Structures are given as structure tokens and as C-alpha cells.
Amino acid sequence: MASLNVSVVSADQQVWSGEATMVVARTVEGEIGILPGHEPMLAILAGGEVRVTLPGGEKITANAEDGFLSVQANAVQVVASRAELV
Amino acid sequence: MGAQLRVYRQKIKSAQTTKKITRAMELISASRIQKAQARVAASEPYSTAITRAVSAVASYSNVAHVLTTEPERIDRAAIVIFTSDRGLAGAFNSQVLREAEELTELLKSQGKSVEYFLVGRKSVGYFNFRHRAFERSWIGGTDNPDFDTAKEIADAVLEAFLRDASDGGVDEIHIVYNRFVSRITQVPVVTRLLPLEVVESDEAPPASSTKHEVFPLYEFEPDAETVLDGLLPVYIESRIYNAMLQSSAAKHAATQKAMKSASDNADKLITDYTRLANNARQSEITQQISEIVGGADALSSAK
Numbered sequence: 001m002a003s004l005n006v007s008v009v010s011a012d013q014q015v016w017s018g019e020a021t022m023v024v025a026r027t028v029e030g031e032i033g034i035l036p037g038h039e040p041m042l043a044i045l046a047g048g049e050v051r052v053t054l055p056g057g058e059k060i061t062a063n064a065e066d067g068f069l070s071v072q073a074n075a076v077q078v079v080a081s082r083a084e085l086v
Numbered sequence: 087m088g089a090q091l092r093v094y095r096q097k098i099k100s101a102q103t104t105k106k107i108t109r110a111m112e113l114i115s116a117s118r119i120q121k122a123q124a125r126v127a128a129s130e131p132y133s134t135a136i137t138r139a140v141s142a143v144a145s146y147s148n149v150a151h152v153l154t155t156e157p158e159r160i161d162r163a164a165i166v167i168f169t170s171d172r173g174l175a176g177a178f179n180s181q182v183l184r185e186a187e188e189l190t191e192l193l194k195s196q197g198k199s200v201e202y203f204l205v206g207r208k209s210v211g212y213f214n215f216r217h218r219a220f221e222r223s224w225i226g227g228t229d230n231p232d233f234d235t236a237k238e239i240a241d242a243v244l245e246a247f248l249r250d251a252s253d254g255g256v257d258e259i260h261i262v263y264n265r266f267v268s269r270i271t272q273v274p275v276v277t278r279l280l281p282l283e284v285v286e287s288d289e290a291p292p293a294s295s296t297k298h299e300v301f302p303l304y305e306f307e308p309d310a311e312t313v314l315d316g317l318l319p320v321y322i323e324s325r326i327y328n329a330m331l332q333s334s335a336a337k338h339a340a341t342q343k344a345m346k347s348a349s350d351n352a353d354k355l356i357t358d359y360t361r362l363a364n365n366a367r368q369s370e371i372t373q374q375i376s377e378i379v380g381g382a383d384a385l386s387s388a389k
Binding site for chain 2: 014
């Protein structure tokens with residue numbers, strides 16, 4: 001199964017990057033789940049959690065504030081001026 | 087000891103003390119360059135991501151945005167000058183201030199009035215000394231810029247840009263900062279920040295992204311306009327943050343270079359004065375010998 005290439009980036013560093021099977025983020029319009037093969041998308045994030053599910057089933061949660069989410073060819077970027085793993 | 091010899095010894099001692107200080111400062115800035123460079127590198131994923139996103143929105147929508155449209159008439163311009171808080175960095179501050187002055191001349195010759203936003207104690211000192219007005223200033227923290235200050239600067243600049251020119255706002259914004267090229271070279275850079283002309287990165291795209299030269303058709307959420315609305319201020323912030331990081335790395339490099347040449351000069355002074363001191367000591371001895379010999383001669387011939 002294809003997997004997502006996720007990176008969580010904040011203004012001063014790359015917070016996390018790696019493979020994942022699913023990303024759930026909160027945009028201004030509501031929560032969105034992204035699976036491999038998602039269409040290219042750019043969305044504005046509302047402050048809140050970004051949940052990343054790893055191939056092994058573990059979950060990583062990051063707090064992202066004030067940023068956006070871009071999906072393109074199975075690459076997901078969560079970009080926020082302030083982002084940190086919880 | 088002869089008076090002359092003592093003066094030389096004093097000079098040698100003071101050059102040695104100075105050298106110790108400059109050598110220490112050189113080592114300190116050498117270690118800080120690495121940190122500053124690492125911070126520039128660490129902030130790169132962020133600015134690349136934002137630049138890509140902005141280019142994507144800009145190339146796939148014809149949304150006219152207030153930050154990208156050229157005003158019909160530009161009456162007032164603003165310059166953001168990034169200097170350091172401390173000196174002892176060679177031409178670092180003066181070259182950036184000189185560039186700013188040249189830009190001011192140019193803008194004034196085009197009939198625009200110029201306002202200033204200053205970052206760093208040195209530029210504030212420069213303006214205060216000349217009794218020149220400036221809009222706002224940020225002091226402190228240029229050695230170690232944080233994103234909050236960058237955000238504050240971006241907010242202030244955007245606010246001035248969005249205000250009407252008749253209301254004290256500005257129609258275009260330029261930034262002047264030192265770019266860190268290498269440990270030896272720092273180049274002052276002058277760019278127009280707003281209105282945005284090209285939304286493409288001036289850095290080479292990372293190798294991995296070259297295969298996606300053409301942007302796919304993005305789905306925007308909620309819509310292209312809102313996304314652009316959200317992205318552009320962030321883009322400005324990241325440009326300003328980048329300028330601050332570059333400037334701080336360049337400052338440390340400039341300090342290292344200046345302190346290195348100061349240490350070298352001290353070395354040279356020490357060598358020169360040591361020669362002179364030896365010379366003085368030798369001539370003192372020679373004089374003493376000839377005095378003794380002369381005295382002995384006089385005694386023996388008196389007999």
C-alpha cells in the first residue's frame with residue numbers, strides 16, 4: 001500500500017518527517033483526513049492538533065498553529081509558524 | 087633601563103592584551119557562525135514550503151490580491167534596514183546603511199518620500215545621531231533572532247502597507263540586509279518586499295522537488311482567495327525572518343573576520359615593537375660599553 005510522506009515544519013525547524021498511513025488535521029472548514037492517493041490540496045489550518053498515523057499503527061500528535069496544509073503526490077506538508085510534537 | 091626601552095615594553099604589553107581580547111572574540115564569533123548557519127539551514131524547509139505554496143496558488147488562480155497589485159502611483163516608500171546591535175564587525179553595518187542611503191536617494195529622485203523601519207541598535211544610533219526620523223525600531227536580539235520579532239516586524243510593515251498613503255501608509259516596502267554568502271563574504275542585499283513581484287524562490291529548489299516542476303491542479307480549502315490571503319502574510323514573515331537570520335550569520339562572520347585581522351595586526355605590532363625594543367636595548371649597551379672604554383682610556387692616559 002502506498003504511504004504518505006509527511007513533514008511537519010515550523011518556522012525555525014523541521015519538527016517531524018517520515019512515512020505515515022493517515023493524517024488528520026483541522027482546517028478552517030473542519031477536520032480533514034488524508035489517505036494515500038489524496039488529490040492535491042492546499043488548506044488553511046485552524047489552530048489545533050494534527051494527528052499522524054504511522055505504518056505500525058502508532059499515532060503522533062503535533063500542535064500546529066497558524067499555518068497551512070499541502071498535499072501533493074502523496075507528500076503532505078504541515079507548515080505552521082509554531083508547531084510542536086505533543 | 088632606558089626611557090625609550092620602557093616605552094616600547096609598555097606598547098608591546100598593551101598590544102598583547104588587545105590581542106588576547108580580539109582572539110577571544112574571534113573564537114566566540116567563529117562558534118556562533120556555526121549556530122547561526124544551522125538556524126538558517128533549519129528554517130529552510132519552512133520558507134521552501136511557503137514559497138512553493140504561494141507559487142502554486144499564484145500560478146493556478148488569477149486572484150488579484152492587495153499585496154501583489156502594483157499601486158497606480160507610489161508616493162511613499164518604506165525601507166526596512168537590518169543592522170546588528172553591536173559593532174566591531176568591520177564594514178558590516180556601514181555597508182548596509184550605505185546601501186540604504188543609496189536606495190533613499192534613488193527613491194527620492196523618483197519623487198517618493200521615504201520612511202524607515204530599523205532593526206538593530208546600530209541603525210537606530212545612526213539615525214538618532216543625524217536627528218532623522220524613523221517610523222519604528224526593534225532593538226536587541228539581532229544576535230539570535232526569534233520568530234516572534236520577525237512576526238512583529240511583518241505585522242508592522244503590513245499594517246503600514248495596507249493603510250492609505252494619505253493616512254500615513256506606504257505604497258511599497260524595501261528591505262536591506264546583509265546576506266551570508268560565506269565566512270569571508272557578506273553581501274548587502276536590497277530587495278523590494280511589497281508589492282510582491284515574483285513569487286518564486288530566489289534559492290535553488292531542492293533536488294527532490296525538480297521532478298514536480300509543474301504544479302498539479304490544487305484543490306483549495308476554503309477557496310483560492312482565502313488561501314492566498316492566509317499565505318501571503320506568512321510568506322512576508324518568512325522572508326523577514328530569513329533576512330534576520332542571514333543578517334545574524336553575516337554579522338558573526340564579519341565579526342570573526344574583523345577580529346582576525348585585529349589579532350593579526352596586533353601580532354605585527356608586537357613584532358615591530360620587539361625589534362625596536364631590542365634595538366634600543368642594544369644601543370643602550372653599546373653606549374654603556376663605549377662610556378666605560380672611554381672612561382678607562384681617559385684614566386690610563388692621565389697617568
